[in-house]
Amino acid sequence: MSSEQRLYTFSPETKQQLRKFRLATSRAKDPQAMIYQIDKKTLEISQSDDEVYTAMAELADELPDNSPRFVLLSYPLTMNSGRLAVPYVMLNYLPPTCSQEMRMLYAGAKELLRSESEVGRIIEIDSTDDLESIEGRLKGEE
Numbered sequence: 528m529s530s531e532q533r534l535y536t537f538s539p540e541t542k543q544q545l546r547k548f549r550l551a552t553s554r555a556k557d558p559q560a561m562i563y564q565i566d567k568k569t570l571e572i573s574q575s576d577d578e579v580y581t582a583m584a585e586l587a588d589e590l591p592d593n594s595p596r597f598v599l600l601s602y603p604l605t606m607n608s609g610r611l612a613v614p615y616v617m618l619n620y621l622p623p624t625c626s627q628e629m630r631m632l633y634a635g636a637k638e639l640l641r642s643e644s645e646v647g648r649i650i651e652i653d654s655t656d657d658l659e660s661i662e663g664r665l666k667g668e669e
Contacts, residue, residue: 535636536571537643544574545599545644552601553613557581560618562589563597563640565632572597572636587655593624595633597640602665614665617646621653 537545544561552559560580565572575596580586590596598618606612619637621630641649650664 534570535565535639536569538571538573541571541573542643548579548599548601549615549645552615555601555603555613558583558600558602560586560598560600562586563599564594565636567629567632570632570636572640583658583661587658590620590655591622593622593626595622595625595629596620597633597637599644599646600661602661604662604665606666614648615646616665617641617644617649618661619649619651621651623653 548561562575564575600618601615603613
């Protein structure tokens with residue numbers, strides 16, 4: 528057992544949510560995103576609200592200006608080759624104004640959430656403006 532697994536925890540409900548979200552979004556027609564946060568006192572990783580966001584603008588509005596978050600994102604798109612794809616990724620949102628303590632807290636949990644959620648890859652973003660170019664990044668254009 529890695530030290531991250533002993534340090535950070537997931538409730539059984541959160542584990543079930545992660546699995547359900549991954550399975551439900553694989554055939555979605557619209558982008559779907561859920562925001563996760565870490566409780567500083569208990570070090571439990573959980574969904575920050577009960578919303579599933581389908582618009583990047585709504586998602587951007589919900590991300591805090593000075594605190595990191597993890598965003599699980601399923602984003603249907605048509606690749607340059609014309610093939611339909613639904614990449615399932617984790618956005619590691621680290622705004623430049625967040626404290627060093629919070630940066631370290633989220634850095635330590637990143638790989639644990641990645642494996643628990645079974646995402647394909649992690650994309651680092653430091654501003655909600657980065658959400659506007661997410662489709663290009665998913666296609667590999669950036």
